[in-house]
Amino acid sequence: ETGVTQSPTHLIKTRGQQVTLRCSSQSGHNTVSWYQQALGQGPQFIFQYYREEENGRGNFPPRFSGLQFPNYSSELNVNALELDDSALYLCASSQDRVSYNEQFFGPGTRLTVL
Amino acid sequence: EDKVVQSPLSLVVHEGDTVTLNCSYEVTNFRSLLWYKQEKKAPTFLFMLTSSGIEKKSGRLSSILDKKELFSILNITATQTGDSAVYLCAGSLTGNNRKLIWGLGTSLAVNP
Numbered sequence: 001e002t003g004v005t006q007s008p009t010h011l012i013k014t015r016g017q018q019v020t021l022r023c024s025s026q027s028g029h030n031t032v033s034w035y036q037q038a039l040g041q042g043p044q045f046i047f048q049y050y051r052e053e054e055n056g057r058g059n060f061p062p063r064f065s066g067l068q069f070p071n072y073s074s075e076l077n078v079n080a081l082e083l084d085d086s087a088l089y090l091c092a093s094s095q096d097r098v099s100y101n102e103q104f105f106g107p108g109t110r111l112t113v114l
Numbered sequence: 115e116d117k118v119v120q121s122p123l124s125l126v127v128h129e130g131d132t133v134t135l136n137c138s139y140e141v142t143n144f145r146s147l148l149w150y151k152q153e154k155k156a157p158t159f160l161f162m163l164t165s166s167g168i169e170k171k172s173g174r175l176s177s178i179l180d181k182k183e184l185f186s187i188l189n190i191t192a193t194q195t196g197d198s199a200v201y202l203c204a205g206s207l208t209g210n211n212r213k214l215i216w217g218l219g220t221s222l223a224v225n226p
Contacts, residue, residue, distance in 0.1 A: 004156075040218065041218060042118075042202055042204070042216030042217050042218050042219055043157070043202070043204075043214075043216050044216065045213035045214055048213075056213060057213075058213045088155065090155075090156065090157070103159065104159075105156035105157050105158070106156055107154075107155045107156050108155040108156060
């Protein structure tokens with residue numbers, strides 16, 4: 001059974017650029033949630049995808065968008081990057097929409113915006 | 115506004131000590147309280163608490179929820195250096211809202 005993987009591990013971008021982060025869910029999981037964790041803060045929920053449809057969204061602007069593919073892997077896209085977007089981006093997969101106790105996190109992507 | 119507050123923000127103890135981490139919450143449509151341990155990057159799940167007064171236990175870690183007073187505690191007995199991490203708690207909501215409300219975490223350092 002493979003765990004949750006994310007790529008890239010680290011990324012440096014400049015303001016105004018666009019970025020795509022990727023997440024492969026754990027085998028057998030159909031739900032992926034994305035979180036943003038700024039330094040010294042708890043994770044903030046961005047959105048969740050269930051069977052390729054968005055299923056819940058946090059307080060993030062529309063320039064944060066996502067996709068889920070038929071194999072349940074997912075992408076997080078951020079347009080028009082701002083300095084405050086610098087953070088650790090975590091994805092978590094689970095077997096269904098309500099299994100919070102079985103939400104497995106990936107290692108994260110550290111995004112730095114200069 | 116929904117919020118989760120953890121205390122203390124950081125804690126330094128010696129191996130063998132017992133620690134208690136606190137988490138209070140004000141969450142409308144509260145469903146459950148979750149504890150995670152975050153070492154380097156990915157948070158790992160510890161406990162999910164939905165019922166008041168029922169202790170969840172896993173080895174040296176235990177946790178309990180008080181839904182009347184709106185708080186939870188996480189106890190770690192006989193601490194080890196491997197317990198050094200940030201401990202996060204989060205509140206989940208009922209209904210179709212999938213987001214978790216996270217605290218800032220308690221940074222625990224266990225010195226040998």
